[in-house]
Amino acid sequence: MASAVRLVIAGIALVTTVHGTVVKREVLTPNHPSPLTRNVTLDDRYNCLPGDPQPPNRVDTAERVARLRQEIANHGLSAFIVPTDDDHQSEYVGEADERRKYITGFSGSAGTAVVLMEEQALWTDGRYFLQADEQLDCSWLLMKAYMPGTPSILQWLKDSLPSGARVGADPTLTSADTWVSYANALAADNIDLVPVTPNLVDLIWTDRPAYPSDPAFPLELKFTGKSWEEKVLEVRDEMRTAGTDVLVVSALDEVAWLLNLRGSDIPFNPVFRSYALVTMNTVELFTPAEKVSAEVEEHLHVNQCEEMLCVTIQNYDDIFPRLTSFEDDPLVSTVTISSSYSFTSGASYAIYNAVPASKRRQAASPILFMKGRKNEVEVQGMTNAHLKDAVALCDFLALLENEVIAGTYWDELSAAAKSEEFRSQQEDFLSLSFDTISASGPNAAVIHYSPSPETNRQIDDQSTYLLDSGAQYKDGTTDITRTLHFGVPTSFQIEAYTRVLMGAMDFAAMVFPVGFTLGDIDLLARRPLYEVGLDYRHGTSHGIGMCLFVHESANNAYEIGFFGSDEPGYYEDGEFGIRLETTLKVVHKDTPHDFVSPMLGFEPVALVPFEPKLINTTLLSRQQCEALNAYHATVRDVVGNELKNQERFEGYDWVLRKTEPLLC
Numbered sequence: 001m002a003s004a005v006r007l008v009i010a011g012i013a014l015v016t017t018v019h020g021t022v023v024k025r026e027v028l029t030p031n032h033p034s035p036l037t038r039n040v041t042l043d044d045r046y047n048c049l050p051g052d053p054q055p056p057n058r059v060d061t062a063e064r065v066a067r068l069r070q071e072i073a074n075h076g077l078s079a080f081i082v083p084t085d086d087d088h089q090s091e092y093v094g095e096a097d098e099r100r101k102y103i104t105g106f107s108g109s110a111g112t113a114v115v116l117m118e119e120q121a122l123w124t125d126g127r128y129f130l131q132a133d134e135q136l137d138c139s140w141l142l143m144k145a146y147m148p149g150t151p152s153i154l155q156w157l158k159d160s161l162p163s164g165a166r167v168g169a170d171p172t173l174t175s176a177d178t179w180v181s182y183a184n185a186l187a188a189d190n191i192d193l194v195p196v197t198p199n200l201v202d203l204i205w206t207d208r209p210a211y212p213s214d215p216a217f218p219l220e221l222k223f224t225g226k227s228w229e230e231k232v233l234e235v236r237d238e239m240r241t242a243g244t245d246v247l248v249v250s251a252l253d254e255v256a257w258l259l260n261l262r263g264s265d266i267p268f269n270p271v272f273r274s275y276a277l278v279t280m281n282t283v284e285l286f287t288p289a290e291k292v293s294a295e296v297e298e299h300l301h302v303n304q305c306e307e308m309l310c311v312t313i314q315n316y317d318d319i320f321p322r323l324t325s326f327e328d329d330p331l332v333s334t335v336t337i338s339s340s341y342s343f344t345s346g347a348s349y350a351i352y353n354a355v356p357a358s359k360r361r362q363a364a365s366p367i368l369f370m371k372g373r374k375n376e377v378e379v380q381g382m383t384n385a386h387l388k389d390a391v392a393l394c395d396f397l398a399l400l401e402n403e404v405i406a407g408t409y410w411d412e413l414s415a416a417a418k419s420e421e422f423r424s425q426q427e428d429f430l431s432l433s434f435d436t437i438s439a440s441g442p443n444a445a446v447i448h449y450s451p452s453p454e455t456n457r458q459i460d461d462q463s464t465y466l467l468d469s470g471a472q473y474k475d476g477t478t479d480i481t482r483t484l485h486f487g488v489p490t491s492f493q494i495e496a497y498t499r500v501l502m503g504a505m506d507f508a509a510m511v512f513p514v515g516f517t518l519g520d521i522d523l524l525a526r527r528p529l530y531e532v533g534l535d536y537r538h539g540t541s542h543g544i545g546m547c548l549f550v551h552e553s554a555n556n557a558y559e560i561g562f563f564g565s566d567e568p569g570y571y572e573d574g575e576f577g578i579r580l581e582t583t584l585k586v587v588h589k590d591t592p593h594d595f596v597s598p599m600l601g602f603e604p605v606a607l608v609p610f611e612p613k614l615i616n617t618t619l620l621s622r623q624q625c626e627a628l629n630a631y632h633a634t635v636r637d638v639v640g641n642e643l644k645n646q647e648r649f650e651g652y653d654w655v656l657r658k659t660e661p662l663l664c
Contacts, residue, residue, distance in 0.1 A: 001433075001434050001437070001448075001468055001470065001479050001481070001542075001550055001551065001565070001567075001581070002127050002437075002447050002448055002468065002481075002538045002539075002567065002569070002579065002581075003538050003539030003540060003541055003542040003551070003565060003567060040141050040142070040143060040149060040150060040151070041141070044142065045133060045136075045138060045140075045141075045142060046133040046134060048138035055134040055135075056454035056455060057134055057135055057452060057454045057455050058105070058134060058135060058136070058137055059104075059105025059106075059135055059136075059137060060105075060137050061103060061104060061105050061137055061139075061140075062137065062139060064102065064103055064204065065103065065115060065120060065139070067204040068080065068103060068115055068200060068201065068204055069115065069117055071200040071203050071204060072115065072117065072168065072200065073117070075168060075196060075200065076166060077166045077167065077168040077194065077196070078116065078117065078161050078162075078165035078166055078167060079114060079115065079116045079117075079157060079160075079161065079165070079167045079168070080114075080115050080167070080168045080169070080196070080200055081112065081113070081114050081153070081167065081168070081169040081174070082099055082100045082103050082104075082112065082113040082114070082201060083100060083112045083113075083169075083173050083174060084100050084109065084110060084111055084112065085097075085173045085174070085175075085345070086173065087172045087173065087273075087348060087350075088250055088251055088252045088273075088275075088348075089173075089175050089250075089251070089344070089345040089346065089347070089348060090251075090252055090266065090269070090271075091109055091110075091343070091549065091551055092109055092266055092267070092268065092269055092434070092549075093266060094209075094211065094212065094265055094266045094267070095209040095267075096208060096209045096210060096211050099173075099199065099201040099202070099205070100112065100113050100122075102201060102205055102208075103115070103201055104122050104135075104136060104140065105135050105136060105137060106122060106124070106128075106131070106132050106135045106136055107131075107135060107450070108124060108127070108128040108131055108132060108448055109448065110124055110125055110127065111123060111124040111128065111132065112153065114153060114156065114157065116160055116161070119141070119160065120139060120140055120141070121140065121141045121143050121156060122136060122140055122141070122142065122143065123143040123144075123145055123150075123153060124142075124143075124144070124145065125145050125146070125537070125538075126144070126145070126146065126447070126536075126537020126538060127447040127448045127537065127538045128447070128448055129142070129144050129537070130445065130446045130447075130573065131446050131447075131448060131449065134446075143156070153182075154182065154185050154186065157186065157191065158186070158189050158191065161191055163189065163190040163191070164190055164191075165191045165192070166191075166192045166194050167186060167191060167192065167193050167194065168194045168195075168196040168200065169182075169193060169194070169195070169196060170195075170196060170197060170199045170200075171195040171196075171197065171348060171349040171350040171353065172197070172199075172349075172350040173199070173348065174348060174349050175340060175345035175346050175347065175348060175349065176337070176339075176346060176347055176348060176349045176351070176352035176353075176362070177339060177340040177345065177346055177362075178340075178345065178349075179193070179349035179352075180349070180352075195349070195350075195353075211265065211273065211288070212264060212265050213288075213290045214263065214264045214265070214290075215263075215291050215292065215293040215295075215296065216261045216262065216263040216272040216274075216287070216291045216292070216293070216296055217261065217262055217263070217293075217295065217296070218260060218261055218262075218295060218296065218299040219260050219261065219262050219474060219547060220474070221260075222377070223377070223378075223381055223428075223474050223475050223547065224260045224377065224378070225375040225376060225377025225378050225381075226375060226377075227260070228258060228259045228260045228261075228299075228300070229308075229309045231257075231258050231259075231260075231370070232258065232278060232283055232309065234370065235247065235258065235278055235366060235367060235370070236278065236280055238366035238370075239278070239280070239336075239366070240280070242336070242363065242366070243334055244334050244335075244336040244361065245279060245280070245331070245332045245333055245334050245335065246277055246278070246279050246326065246332055246334070246335040246336065247277070247278040247279075247336050247365075247366075248275070248276075248277060248323065248335065248336065248337045248338070248347060248351060248355070249275060249276040249277070249278065249338075249365070249367060250275055250337065250338060250346075250347040250348065250351055251338065251344060251365065251367075251368075252265075252266070252269075252271035252272070252273070252274065253269075253271055253371070253545060253548045253549045253552070254276075254338075254365060254367040254368065254371065255271070255274045255275065255276045255285070256270070256271045256272070256274075256548060257367065257370075257371045257545075257546075257548060258276060258278075258367055259276070259283075259285065259300065259311065260299070261296065261299070262430075262547060263291065264431075267431075267435075268431055268432050268433055268434045268435065268472065268550070269548075269549055269550075270430060270431070270472055270547055270548065271548070271549075272287060272291050273287060273288060273291070273316060274286060274287040274291070274316070275287075275316075275319045275351075277319075277322065279332075282312060283309075283310070283311045283312065284311070284312045284313075284314050284322070285300070285311050285312070285313055285314065286314045286315065286316050286317075286318060286319040286322070287313070287314075287316050288315075288316045289315070292313055297313075300313075319351070319354075320350065320351075320354045321354075323335070323351065323354035323355050324354050324355075324356070326355065326356055326359055327356040327359075332359060333359060334359055334361050335355045335356070335359045335360055335361065336361045336362070336363055337351055337352060337355060337361070337362055338362070338363070338364065338365040338368070339362040339363055339364055341364040341365075341368060341553065342368075342543075342553040343542065343543075343551060343552075343553035344365075344368065344553040346362070347362075368553060371545070371546075371548070371552070372543055372552065372553075372559070372561075372562055373559055373560075373561040373562065374546055374561040374562070374563065375561070378476075378546045378561075379561055379585065380475075381474075381475030381476045381546065382475070382476035382477075382544075382546060382563055382585070382605060383476075383585075383605050384473075384475050384476065385428075385471075385473040385475045385476025385477070385478055386476065386478050386480075386583060386605040386606050386607065387607065387638065387639065387642060388423075388426040388427065388429075388473060389423065389426070389470070389471055389473075389478040389480065389606070390480075390606065390607045390608050390635070390639045390642075391426065391639060391642050391643055391646060391648065391651065392419075392422040392423040392425065392426050392471075393419065393422070393423075393467075393469070393480065393482075393608050394608055394609070394639060394643065394648075394651045394654060394655050395422055395643065395648040395650065395651030395654075396418060396419045396422040396651075397467075397482070397484065397608075397651075397654065398650045398651045398653065398654030398655075399418070399650060399651075400415060400418070400459070401484065401486055401654065402650070402654075404459055404460065404461065404486045405461065405486055409458065410458070410459045411440075411451075411456050411457060411458050411459060412438040412439060412440055412443065412451035412455075412456050412457055412459065413438070413451050413452075413453070413456050415438045415459055415465075415467070416436040416438040416451055416469075419436060419438070419467065419469055420432055420436065420469075423469075423471045426471075426473065427473075428473045428474035428475055429471060429472075429473055430471075430472040430473060430474060430547070431471070431472045432469070432470065432471055432472065433470035433471055433472045433477050433478060433479060433550040434469075434470060434479075434550050435450050436450075436451075436467070436468070436469045437449055437450065437466065437467070437468035437469070437481075438451050438465075438466075438467055438469075439451070439465070439466045439467075439468075439577060440457045440458065440459045440460070440463065440464075440465050440466075441457060441462065441463035441464070441575075441576060442457075442463075442573075442574050442575055442576065443455060443457055443577075444463075444464055444465070444466035444483070444571070444576055444577030444578070445571040445572055445573050445574060445575060445576060445577040446571075446577070447536075447537065447538055447569070447571060447577070447579075459486070460486070460487070461485075461486040461487025461488075462487055463485070463493075463575070463576050464483050464484065464485050464489070464493060464497075464576040464577065464578060464614075465483070465484050465485070465486065466481065466482075466483045466577050466578065466579055467481065467482055467483075467484075468480075468481040468579060468581065469481075472547055473547065474547055475546075475547070476546055476547060477544055477545050477546060477547055477548060477549075477550055478544075478583065478606065479544055479550050479565055479581065479583055479606075480581055480582065480583060480606045480608055481567060481569075481579045481580060481581035482580065482581075482608055482609075482610070482611070483497065483577070483578045483579060483580060483611065483614070484611050484614075485611060485613060485614055489613060489614055492572075493576060493578070493614065494613075494614055494615070494616050495532075495616060495619070496534065496570045496572070496578055497570075497578050497580075497611070497614035497615065498614070498615050498616045498619045498620070499528040499529050499531075499532065499534065499570070499619070500528075500529065500568050500569055500570050500578050500579070500580050501580055501610060501615060501628070502528040502619065502620065502621075502624055503524065503525035503526060503527060503528045503529060503568040504525060504566050504567070504568050504580045504582065505624050505627050505628060506524045506525065506527065506528070506624070507521060507524045507525040507540065507541075507566045507568070507602075508566050508582065508584055508602050508604060508627075509601075509602075509623070509627055510524055510601065510602065511589045511591065511599050511600070511601045512558070512599065512600055512601070513596045513597075513598075513599055513600070514557070514558075514559075514598055514599075514600060515557050516557065516558055516600070517557050517558065518539075518540065518541050518558075518564075522539075522540045522541075525540045525566070525568040526540070526568065528619075529568070529570060534570055535570075536568060536569045536570055536571060536579075537571075538567075538569070540566070540567060540568055541564045541565050541566060541567065542564060542565050543562065543563065543564050544563045544564060544565065544583060546563075558586045558600055559586060559600075560586050560587060560588060560600065561585075561586065562585070562586040563583060563584070563585050563586075563605070564583070564584060564586075565581050565582070565583055565584070566581065566582050566583075566584050566602070567579060567580065567581035567582075568580065580610065581606075582604050582606045582608075583604070583605050583606040584602035584603065584604055584605065584606075585602065585603050585605050586600055586601075586602060587600065587601060587602070587603045588600060588601075589601035604631060604634075607631075607634060607635045607638055607639045608635065608639075609632055609635055609655060609658035609659050610628070610632075610658075611658070612658060612660070612662070615628075615662070617662050617663065617664070620662075620664075622664050625662055625663075625664035626664055628662060629661045629662055629664070632658070632659035632660075632661070633659065633661075635655060635659050636655060636656065636659040640652055640655050640656065640659075643655060
């Protein structure tokens with residue numbers, strides 16, 4: 001899946017991104033008028049001139065925004081910020097928390113809306129420029145992060161609001177780091193950032209969905225490799241080293257990992273609404289009552305604290321008074337909450353504010369690093385999950401290619417549904433790991449495209465077909481992208497595909513010392529594209545969880561046991577898109593010399609062939625060609641044998657065709 005992008009706007013680190021819109025700028029007595037904001041106009045929007053045809057997926061939000069503005073006025077505010085996040089700063093949120101989608105119509109996973117009394121804007125990153133332009137109605141300004149002339153949220157607010165203005169935001173949906181940075185920056189211009197609860201969007205969202213009531217469930221030891229009791233003891237060791245008396249666990253995947261529990265509160269993300277507090281003597285789980293079944297109680301040894309390590313169950317909303325209670329606890333001197341790190345934004349400002357200031361400490365969560373380093377059982381599970389996934393995907397792609405060439409009708413939606421069906425036939429399948437990106441022709445140029453009845457296209461032999469998909473199995477999370485062509489590709493499509501493939505292979509072949517980060521080797525994936533003036537507007541890699549988030553925030557430095565994506569791409573707006581994504585695991589690499597030691601490298605675990613007809617072998621170096629043949633030989637051997645074992649002979653024949661050695 002196209003990598004998550006962490007933006008830095010006006011020097012403030014954000015995990016979510018923002019997208020802006022403005023119809024007409026008539027601001028009275030702005031603090032610092034800036035030419036930046038005047039560069040972003042409705043003239044930059046797609047099909048927003050009188051008489052233009054409207055995209056089929058554009059959402060009219062005029063009535064919703066009008067009602068929100070009434071609430072903004074009722075609360076004495078000048079503006080209200082609507083981020084993507086939920087109470088736990090999750091990248092993907094459940095339906096009940098899709099406030100930004102409700103108020104803007106934009107459904108991408110990254111974006112922040114800002115509504116003023118006469119203007120409204122949404123910021124987002126390059127993965128979503130095309131999608132947002134189609135979905136936002138023409139009263140919204142589209143703020144394209146990193147693009148010349150695009151102001152940050154802070155700059156736009158400062159330029160638009162007078163001294164003494166009040167900007168509202170929900171403290172439960174904003175990370176503490178972002179809140180404090182925003183508040184300080186706005187205060188310098190005599191603008192107040194005001195905590196507002198209940199959320200103003202909730203006040204106008206009359207048909208807001210309820211939170212899911214499905215219970216959590218234990219994930220067996222044969223998948224986790226460690227009991228939750230072992231994990232708690234290891235966390236306490238980290239706490240002892242750091243001098244922490246209480247660790248506040250606010251990220252949903254961290255709670256799930258720590259207690260070996262999974263859930264279904266967020267589509268495609270096997271987590272459940274919860275917080276946890278870990279002390280040297282206790283573990284408290286704050287979650288809605290319906291999440292705790294008898295099976296969960298037994299798993300956590302609830303009410304058995306005199307006999308063994310146990311977990312105490314608390315009401316979900318009681319986390320805030322519980323944190324406040326540490327003010328008067330003489331045995332607690334340090335309460336640690338998570339700070340922003342890598343792709344994670346840390347605890348919310350509401351959590352931050354509930355912890356007594358004299359005892360509050362912010363640091364990267366130790367669970368973040370422990371979760372990223374898969375143990376031996378998890379490593380094997382992730383490998384097994386990707387093998388099952390490759391079998392399902394190869395068998396499906398064989399069917400799709402054979403039928404499209406034969407003239408059978410397929411479209412993006414039917415292909416997405418059938419690929420899920422093939423995955424669901426594999427052992428220990430739980431769900432998809434994200435909404436399948438099934439994109440034909442120009443839709444493939446929309447980086448995080450999601451097919452819908454309004455945008456659905458036929459899959460034919462005229463252009464590329466991009467399939468970015470993955471699944472949640474009990475033993476691992478998968479994520480893979482392949483781009484195919486069922487006809488005769490153009491010379492430019494072949495060159496673009498080949499250069500994307502060259503970058504992917506160079507990235508995967510890198511050998512590097514301990515301590516290297518993604519930033520140290522990202523250039524390798526882009527170099528073949530840079531040589532001819534091409535690039536892509538998303539990250540090259542992201543961590544992948546073990547039956548958890550498909551975008552996992554991992555260590556800044558690579559470590560053995562880490563799983564991540566390798567996914568360069570190229571997107572020609574309105575024409576076609578190419579992305580090649582392969583999951584890699586970090587392994588030890590033997591080298592002939594040990595001047596720098598130890599050395600690390602990658603090993604692919606996602607094993608699906610690349611498309612031979614899209615490869616110009618004359619562009620490949622001998623090393624790249626040999627590496628590609630070696631990868632295809634592994635696919636033929638490992639996946640081919642499993643396809644035969646499962647009697648999926650159409651998929652087996654397809655793998656044999658796609659993995660014929662190339663002449664180097």
